[in-house]
Amino acid sequence: MIIPYEFIGKVAVYFSLIIFLILLIAMGLGAYSFKKKKIIFPNVVLFILDLLYSPAKQICRIFSIRSTIIDEIQIEIRNAVNLDKFIAQKKDKALIGPQCMRHPECKARCDPIRGYKCLGCGKCDYTFIKKACDKYGYKLYIIPGGSFVKKIMKVDKPKVAFGIACFNELNESMRDLSPIVPVQGVPLTRDGCFNTAVNVDDVVEKMRLCSDDV
The missing domain is CATH 3.40.50 (Rossmann fold)
Incomplete structure (x- = not known):
C-alpha cells in the first residue's frame, strides 16, 4: 500500500492555515469588542480563544504584542x-x-x-x-x-x-x-x-x- 505523504502534507498545511485564519478572526473580534466595549459573537470568540489559547499567545509574541491582551479580552467578554x-x-x-x-x-x-x-x-x-x-x-x-x-x-x-x-x-x-x-x-x-x-x-x-x- 502506497502512503500518500504528499496528499497528507497538503491536508495538514491547509488545515493549519484554516485554524490560523479562524484564530486571527477570533482575535480580531475579541480585540474589537475589547476596544469598542461592544461584544460581538462572545461565546464563539471565547470558545476559539479557550481552545487555541497557547497558539494565540504565541502569535502575540511573534508580532511583539503583549500576550496578556488575550487574557484581557477574555476577561472583559466574560464580565x-x-x-x-x-x-x-x-x-x-x-x-x-x-x-x-x-x-x-x-x-x-x-x-x-x-x-x-x-x-x-x-x-x-x-x-x-x-x-x-x-x-x-x-x-x-x-x-x-x-x-x-x-x-x-x-x-x-x-x-x-x-x-x-x-x-x-x-x-x-x-x-x-x-x-x-x-x-x-x-x-x-x-x-x-x-x-x-x-x-x-x-x-x-x-x-x-x-x-x-x-
Missing part, C-alpha cells in the same frame, strides 16, 4: 456575558483576592479552607476592599493559591464569584467557574509573588455596579 446573571444574585456573593496583596507585616492567620481573614489594620488595600464588601454584601476571601477556590466553592457554595488576580490566573479561574456560577473579575495592576496591587476604585466601582444601590 459582559455574566453581568446580568451576576447582578440578579442578591446574596451569597464572594470576592476572592490573592494573598500577595497583603502587607508584609499582616498578622492575619490562614484558615485551611477560606484563607486569610482581613483584620482591617489599614496597612494594605484589603482594608478598603473589606469595607466595600461589607457595604455591598460580599464575603471577602484572601487566598494563598488557586486550590482554595475549589475549597470555597465546595464548602461555602457562593452563588456568584468576583475575582482579583493576575491576568492569566484570573482568566483561568473565570473560565473554570463561569459554567458553575456567574463571575466578574478585575485584574491586578502590578503582579508578582508579593507586593502586588489592584486599582481599588475599579474593584469598588464594579461592586457598586453589581449591587442593589445602582
